[in-house]
Amino acid sequence: MSTPILQFGTSRFLQAHADLFVSEAMESGHAIGSITVVQTSGDPTRAGRIGAISAPEGYPVIIRGLEGGTPVERALRVRSVTRSLSTAKDWDEVTRIFVEEARVVLSNTGDMGYALVDGDGVNGVPRSFPMKLLALLHARFRGGGMPLTILPCELISRNGEVLQRLVVDLAGRHTPDEAFISWLTKRVVWGNTLVDRIVSEPIEPAGAIAEPYAIWAIERQTGLILPCEHPCIKVVADLTPYERLKLHILNLGHTVLADRWMREGRPEAECVKDILADTAIRAELQQIYRNEVVPGFRMHELGDEAEAYVETTLERFGNPYLDHRLRDIAGHHPEKIVRRIIGFRDWCPGVPMPRLSAIADR
Template sequence: MATPILQFGTSRFLQAHADLFVSEALERGEALGRITIIQTTGSPERAGRLAAFAVPGGYPVIIRGRQDGRDIEREQKITSVARALSTATDWDAVKRVFSEEAEVVLSNTGDTGYKVETGDCAGPVPASFPGKLLALLHDRFQANRRGLTVLPCELVSRNGEVLKKLILDLQADRYPESDFRDWLSRDVVWANTLVDRIVSEPIEPAGAVAEPYALWAIEQQPGLTMPCRHPAILLVDDLTPYEKLKLHILNLGHTVLADIWMKENRPASETVKAMLRDGDVRQRLLSIYRDEVVPGFAAKGLAKEAEAYVAATLERFDNPFLEHRLRDIANHHAEKLVRRIVDFHAWTPDVPMPVLLDIASGQ
């Protein structure tokens, strides 16, 4: 069976996000087709996942959390994956599927996924994800010159543009044909995307546990091919509002709670849901959202969107099944204060934010 969707990465996030969306869409006849998953790292501990992805009956995803004021717990079988390959052992098969079948390419390669080390091309298969992707694109260009859509899901702002620039920089060094460069820029669609779902734990050998909330926002552009239609997938003209809502409500809320947790020397093992059972802490966070955050978004014409996202965020924080520890959230706290609070005030400087600015200044 041809698989028009190729996925680079075996992460539990993609299992409970894109793979789940495509599985549900296939049942309604609203997906391009099934998925080939490609393992890019050669990690032996993940090798067992490959066989488990495409077993008859699918692999499990458990949805647990709060939605519309009530607790949710259900299990779904994900049947969208037709095959799984490794670039370490199946490179020829990967090249064939990429060249002959792919219409959409997904990726989620982790925090260092875009990094290219010296010696990337020392072996028959490039070591990095960008190196592998460029080699596969070059093979496709030589074989048939059909364009495709690349939908990166890494947590990088303007991820499609970032990945495109990286690929073009590598191309200039490794495959310097001008017609190949023109093809990469003209016939390959590099889409900016934003993903938002907490996938809290894996199920072995394949599967995951995730919250009910899910969003995949994809920025529209000419020639874009979507992998499927799904209620959690939004095709938008501009990703900026969605990036800001996530960064300055969900992420900002986490940083406010981490700041309280550190300054008050609260229990080392405290979780978000436990901390918000403290009425004083909850009221402090609600006041910040009401008096400083929502007015900031209102100044940009996004009051209703911010109010709805605050309500959804509080349900996510109250997820009774999620053990989200403040000590983990508090990592890199100084950098997060800048991105989540200082940058928010810079984006909407005319709105008073006395409490947030005190937090950002260390008071």
């Protein structure tokens, strides 16, 4: 069994996004192959997911929502994951697959996935994801240095470039070999990507419930290898408009609502659709979009696109079939404020943003 796609992270998001796309593409012969999924956290509470995600019968993904105003519900089986491992227990096998089989590497390691650990190194099993990736890349270089495409799916602006700079810097300090560093920059493709799908609930031990809307935008560059062809995958010349719209409209809206939910001590199980049933809160969010967000996009000649995306976003927020809990959105709230709100304000100097600034400066 050979798996040309190696995925770091077992998140329910990837289960209902990239893994689902590859599964559907495999059915029509439009995928480069199947996936090995690697758990990087070592979290024992997710041990059951490791085996279930690669079960021969696949795992379920349920798509629920509105398409053109019409309710839809589709029950799917994802069978693209044929092997699942853990860096804590299977490091040697992960290394072998990375060196010998992988053509495309995916990652979704959470909001703090690129954080480093003091005293971490490339010997043994590194603790942080960037150091794990450096050790694996160094092993691949020593094993022949075949080209590789890395497609990070973390919600970080220019995520491929950010990850490349981080790993190259670590290489300069931990594996100072000019030939290796040259290979990292010339033979490894670090893709900038944007992912967008609301995956509201897990299905235990593996699987998820998600909305119909989905996009995976990948910035075009020489040598790029895609894991599959799929209608939801868009290869684009410039990722910036997609990135800004998603980060500063959908994600920003989530953070605005989560901030209100935390400040007011609202019900623990409250969902996005529930809080927006409050007409005053919905009106406030609409005012933020209309008076602060869209003018910022107009400054960058993206006003029409922003208005259309706001309309789509509000419809997605109101999806009656998804229980997208605010307590989940509220995780790592300070970091999200920096990226989603303060980052938008910095991008649009001179545009009045009183409501957003009240959240940012609190």
